[in-house]
Amino acid sequence: MLKIACAALLIVASAPKRPAGVPTRNLVQKESVIFGANSIQRLYFATSSSYSRNHDGKKAIDSDRESAWVSQQGNGPHWIEIDFDTKRLMTKVVIYPGRHDNYKTVKSLKLQFLYEGNWFDFSTVRLDEQQTVSCLDLFSIPWGSYRDKVEIDLGGIDASAFRIYIPAGETFGGYAAIAEIELYMGATKLQYFDDRLLGLCFPVKNGFLPDADSAYPNSPRGYRGGVHVGLDVFAYHNDDSYTPIAVTRKTPILAADRGTVIRADWDYKPMTPEEWKNQSAFYQKHPRTFVKRSFGGRQVWIDHGNGVVTAYNHLSGIKSGIKKGSSVGKGDVIGWCGNSGLMGEAEGKNYGIHLHFEIWVDGRYLGYGMDIKDVRKYFSWIFSNRP
């Protein structure tokens, strides 16, 4: 046993160095995104170029086939690289070609892996093949078809990086566009972003994602110990202007998705300032203690039935008919913003009014284990540029 342990140590001590003369990859545009809803695993991507910020490499891995990475115009080659920083078992890569100005762009592409610092072609796929459609052998129609989806069976490969490479001259109009790249390990799709969260509605109409880190999950909460597990929404804008307007007790709160109400605090009673201070002092020493009267105040929770639960705190009121067991539709009004559970309410004042909004995925709050920087990216992925 001892000998084996020593041998293992020796191997670790002489970790391989990058061989001399191996070209460094172009990492100029390399950017990390979080891999999976509740994972601290990062994923990096880089592209040969991007048409605009709204068409950057992230659009090819954002679980949304409506958005695409589009390269700048040029003869090429064009490419997008995905790098996990660490080896992963891969069995299949699925590529959905994208469009530029609604025109298909890629004639052919190659899937490449790195070997000793150089990219080699694993497979080459044509997307603009002529195909024949046969109808009961009575007649066949040749037509210029275009593949909407490419599945490349890898067998089994462990690699930390791969690249979709569009050779020079292999585009229509000089743009390369990829709508989505999916990676499989066996039957399991490894998700870059959790597509259960795609299309959630923001819980305040025209609401702004907050500016301050302190309004995101994982920021510390000194008054009660522990960390924040939700998103604080303070402001919205009118339909005809982007000027921020502070939420008030009259600002409606919307269900982020359809689902079933699992909690609605109709019997909520505010704390007195004295009770609030005592509870805060106790909670700072015992942050994991159950408190009967949560600082979240008057709350509604909704189960969306797919492992996703959302919670809405500090409400000033709950809409009639919203009670445990009732069904809600996406965007339905469930209550109104407020400052319940906060010192402002205990003192009978207006300060502190906002919506505290939590997203729970498979039993963990969205953002668990992530840097706040990544949490911000995740929330902006869910809610930016979406209806």
Ligand SMILES: [Zn+2]
């Ligand atoms: Zn909050």
